[in-house]
Amino acid sequence: MKTIAVVFGGRSTEHDVSIVTALASIIKPLELSGQYQVEAMYITKDGTWYCDDKLKDISLFSSGAIKDWMLKAVPATVRFDGGMTLVKETSIGRKKLHKIDVVFPAMHGTYGEDGSLMGLLRMANMPFVGCDMESSVLSMDKVLAKLIAMAHGIPTSPMEFARKTEYERNPKDFADTCEKKLKYPLFVKPAHLGSSIGISRVTDRDQLDNALEVAFHYDDKVLVEQEIGNLIEVTLPILGNDNLTPALLERPTTKPEDFFDFDTKYMQGGKKGKGSSAKASQGYSELPAKLVPTLYKKAEAVGLAVYRALDCCGTARIDMLIDSKSNTVYFNEVNPLPGSLYAHNWNASGTSNVELVTKLIHLAEEHWQMLQQQNTVFSTSYLQQF
Amino acid sequence: MIPNIRVLYSLRKSSTTLAYMLQSSEYDLAQYFRWFWRTQDFSRIMYRRTLDATRVAQLLKLFLMVGMLLQILGGLLCIVLWHRGVLDGGGLFGLALILSYPVVWAHLVVAPLWLGRELILKPRQRRQISASARLFADHPAVKIAVAGSYGKTSMKELLNTVLSVGKRVAVTPANKNVAISHAQFAGSLKGDEEVLVIEYGEGQPGDVRRFTAVTNPSHGIITGLAPAHLDKYKTIQAAGEDIFSLADYLHGRNIYVNGEGAAIKPFLKKSYEMYGAHGALGWKVSDVKLSLEGTTFTLAKGKQRLVLKSGLLGMHNVGPLSLAVALAIELGLSLREVEKGIAATAPFEHRMQPYQLGAAWIIDDTYNGNLEGVRAGTELLALLTAKRKLYITPGLVDQGDETQTVHEAVGRYIAQAQPDVVVLMHNTVTRYIQSGLQMAHYAGEVRIEHEPLRFYQNLKHHVAAGDLVMMQNDWTDNYA
Numbered sequence: 001m002k003t004i005a006v007v008f009g010g011r012s013t014e015h016d017v018s019i020v021t022a023l024a025s026i027i028k029p030l031e032l033s034g035q036y037q038v039e040a041m042y043i044t045k046d047g048t049w050y051c052d053d054k055l056k057d058i059s060l061f062s063s064g065a066i067k068d069w070m071l072k073a074v075p076a077t078v079r080f081d082g083g084m085t086l087v088k089e090t091s092i093g094r095k096k097l098h099k100i101d102v103v104f105p106a107m108h109g110t111y112g113e114d115g116s117l118m119g120l121l122r123m124a125n126m127p128f129v130g131c132d133m134e135s136s137v138l139s140m141d142k143v144l145a146k147l148i149a150m151a152h153g154i155p156t157s158p159m160e161f162a163r164k165t166e167y168e169r170n171p172k173d174f175a176d177t178c179e180k181k182l183k184y185p186l187f188v189k190p191a192h193l194g195s196s197i198g199i200s201r202v203t204d205r206d207q208l209d210n211a212l213e214v215a216f217h218y219d220d221k222v223l224v225e226q227e228i229g230n231l232i233e234v235t236l237p238i239l240g241n242d243n244l245t246p247a248l249l250e251r252p253t254t255k256p257e258d259f260f261d262f263d264t265k266y267m268q269g270g271k272k273g274k275g276s277s278a279k280a281s282q283g284y285s286e287l288p289a290k291l292v293p294t295l296y297k298k299a300e301a302v303g304l305a306v307y308r309a310l311d312c313c314g315t316a317r318i319d320m321l322i323d324s325k326s327n328t329v330y331f332n333e334v335n336p337l338p339g340s341l342y343a344h345n346w347n348a349s350g351t352s353n354v355e356l357v358t359k360l361i362h363l364a365e366e367h368w369q370m371l372q373q374q375n376t377v378f379s380t381s382y383l384q385q386f
Numbered sequence: 387m388i389p390n391i392r393v394l395y396s397l398r399k400s401s402t403t404l405a406y407m408l409q410s411s412e413y414d415l416a417q418y419f420r421w422f423w424r425t426q427d428f429s430r431i432m433y434r435r436t437l438d439a440t441r442v443a444q445l446l447k448l449f450l451m452v453g454m455l456l457q458i459l460g461g462l463l464c465i466v467l468w469h470r471g472v473l474d475g476g477g478l479f480g481l482a483l484i485l486s487y488p489v490v491w492a493h494l495v496v497a498p499l500w501l502g503r504e505l506i507l508k509p510r511q512r513r514q515i516s517a518s519a520r521l522f523a524d525h526p527a528v529k530i531a532v533a534g535s536y537g538k539t540s541m542k543e544l545l546n547t548v549l550s551v552g553k554r555v556a557v558t559p560a561n562k563n564v565a566i567s568h569a570q571f572a573g574s575l576k577g578d579e580e581v582l583v584i585e586y587g588e589g590q591p592g593d594v595r596r597f598t599a600v601t602n603p604s605h606g607i608i609t610g611l612a613p614a615h616l617d618k619y620k621t622i623q624a625a626g627e628d629i630f631s632l633a634d635y636l637h638g639r640n641i642y643v644n645g646e647g648a649a650i651k652p653f654l655k656k657s658y659e660m661y662g663a664h665g666a667l668g669w670k671v672s673d674v675k676l677s678l679e680g681t682t683f684t685l686a687k688g689k690q691r692l693v694l695k696s697g698l699l700g701m702h703n704v705g706p707l708s709l710a711v712a713l714a715i716e717l718g719l720s721l722r723e724v725e726k727g728i729a730a731t732a733p734f735e736h737r738m739q740p741y742q743l744g745a746a747w748i749i750d751d752t753y754n755g756n757l758e759g760v761r762a763g764t765e766l767l768a769l770l771t772a773k774r775k776l777y778i779t780p781g782l783v784d785q786g787d788e789t790q791t792v793h794e795a796v797g798r799y800i801a802q803a804q805p806d807v808v809v810l811m812h813n814t815v816t817r818y819i820q821s822g823l824q825m826a827h828y829a830g831e832v833r834i835e836h837e838p839l840r841f842y843q844n845l846k847h848h849v850a851a852g853d854l855v856m857m858q859n860d861w862t863d864n865y866a
Contacts, residue, residue, distance in 0.1 A: 028844065029847045032848065348850075349851065350850050350851050350852045351850050353847040354847050354848050
């Protein structure tokens with residue numbers, strides 16, 4: 001039986017979301033498949049690694065008992081030479097080595113989904129699920145992702161961007177540029193963050209100035225986008241390496257001005273007060289999106305084109321904006337590690353949770369096999385001249 | 387293999403476990419002892435359920451804990467006395483007392499049960515049953531007895547739903563279908579009921595004969611014959627003879643028999659009214675349409691014609707529905723009342739009960755416990771359309787000497803339905819089902835599930851939109 005290490009938590013604003021993704025959408029169905037031994041690897045907010053079966057219980061986190069648990073638990077020792085090996089201590093102090101066959105990253109945001117973890121695993125020559133290092137880095141940088149999309153002829157909303165150093169030299173300049181080249185309403189976004197953290201919609205200069213200050217508090221690069229009129233927002237989860245399988249195009253049903261912030265997306269109450277957990281995250285959508293077939297196909301094609309342009313593999317979710325008057329489909333963002341793997345959408349399209357995770361493991365192994373065929377080391381006579 | 391009995395050395399855990407084993411065996415001592423002596427791991431006894439804290443269960447627990455404690459103290463006393471030189475051999479004897487207490491009390495616990503049953507319960511029940519015979523004899527209602535290896539509760543509930551539209555009907559509650567339940571049922575009657583429907587739950591040879599003597603039925607329905615309760619009856623022949631004693635009691639009149647199934651054929655007589663997918667009592671079935679919403683069909687007799695829509699699923703319900711219609715009309719209900727009654731029929735809990743799990747459809751037939759039910763379920767699965775079909779079963783309990791034959795047939799029925807995935811809950815009959823699948827050249831995926839409870843509790847992780855799942859049969863802890 002293969003051993004899968006599910007890595008979650010991490011030094012990220014999306015730390016808590018990652019716990020839910022890992023426990024509910026990955027570890028549980030992997031174990032239910034009966035095909036894998038699953039190791040739960042939790043990285044704390046300060047970067048300490050732990051590995052224990054007790055970490056598979058959501059109540060350990062939701063009750064706050066994790067803090068007491070960590071006081072007694074011994075941090076994990078992980079070796080990355082020639083793969084990934086867990087070094088576990090038995091109750092009598094003996095060390096046992098557990099070789100990991102595949103890593104399943106479940107770390108949203110920084111130091112995980114942004115390519116950091118993928119880089120570490122590439123160095124260790126480990127098979128891992130999901131987008132590789134390059135596509136993760138590009139996908140998590142909204143500016144770079146859009147530039148690549150544009151280079152591939154894929155429409156994106158008009159935007160301007162700036163780095164923190166440039167902005168801090170003269171905040172007025174960048175805001176002036178935005179007002180000159182773009183039209184209100186505008187969206188101000190940190191370039192690297194997910195889950196709608198630090199995002200503001202602005203309709204005048206004062207709001208723009210405030211929003212830029214907030215966004216630069218979270219990130220060293222910020223983009224400002226022009227809002228798309230007659231807006232239909234859709235998102236498309238995709239599975240695959242070379243042969244791609246789209247799930248269902250999904251459309252959020254909130255009004256355009258109620259764009260998602262973290263609360264609406266993840267908190268049970270949402271913006272409008274208390275509600276059932278169904279209102280959080282996956283409970284807000286039209287699935288499949290009710291679009292005329294030609295527009296549906298067009299959006300699907302744009303999503304697939306973006307996936308390929310950014311060299312995504314395993315799975316990713318492509319967010320798009322449709323101007324329903326001109327029927328133009330604009331690429332918006334890529335999410336290389338969708339929250340809860342967007343399993344509800346895959347379920348609706350006919351893929352069960354167990355099937356989804358087992359397919360992702362197979363895709364990871366397939367991608368890794370492909371990488372083994374690359375020759376990255378060869379002999380030279382370069383040193384002989386010294 | 388040495389059994390894992392560590393849990394029995396905790397007074398609280400062992401008393402709870404042993405009380406649970408007795409309760410799950412329905413205080414059938416033979417079944418309890420068989421279960422005790424074949425158990426390898428006592429820590430996994432309470433896997434599907436926990437002890438139901440009834441008064442009897444709590445008293446048994448207390449009896450066990452006190453008894454075990456006394457034995458431990460007795461053992462310690464022997465050791466102390468031996469140590470003081472007062473009791474030769476007391477050391478070894480005391481140690482033996484301490485080590486043996488779980489096994490000793492697992493047996494001694496039956497003493498109060500047996501005494502209570504023989505000295506108190508049985509005499510009281512005999513009096514109640516005797517009194518109920520008079521109540522039944524004096525009651526003016528039409529008394530319909532329902533017997534058979536399967537489908538009894540469904541038939542009873544069906545009659546209740548349909549006949550209640552135009553008659554005052556009383557039926558034996560839930561699955562309470564033994565002599566004392568009949569007696570309690572008689573005691574609950576007001577006296578103004580027009581129809582009584584009494585379910586006969588045969589458990590051992592002679593049961594049905596005894597029931598008829600007490601309940602004095604005027605009509606009898608035999609729902610079918612299949613291998614069931616063969617641990618008591620031993621053979622289908624013996625089961626059939628007991629079930630058909632109902633027909634003997636009625637002298638072959640007003641007896642309605644489900645003629646489908648090979649096992650019942652040797653017992654059929656010309657005077658019996660047959661019912662089935664063809665119809666009942668001269669009413670002929672046509673235009674049957676099956677879906678997850680239910681069954682629609684037409685019944686015609688002479689110039690009379692009924693187009694009926696029922697919430698019940700499966701071709702196997704057409705026969706009982708037809709009989710319910712025919713009997714209702716014979717008992718005086720109008721055609722309109724009958725249509726209304728049939729329209730009110732809905733799946734009973736865990737009996738071909740459809741529900742949605744996410745976007746997948748599940749048909750829960752886990753209360754089915756016989757081969758004919760498996761046939762009906764697999765036939766329904768074959769008829770319905772779905773993107774992916776799954777069939778889930780642990781197999782059938784209580785098949786006695788027929789276990790291998792029956793489960794090979796189960797495998798063949800499943801293969802004929804051609805599901806994409808078959809999930810078998812691993813137990814003693816799994817290999818026979820697999821053999822049956824192989825014999826029928828089943829080409830789909832077979833999964834063996836070693837943690838049934840975890841599988842059922844997490845079914846939502848295994849299914850998705852477009853899936854149709856047929857779940858049949860149940861395998862309780864006392865058959866582990």
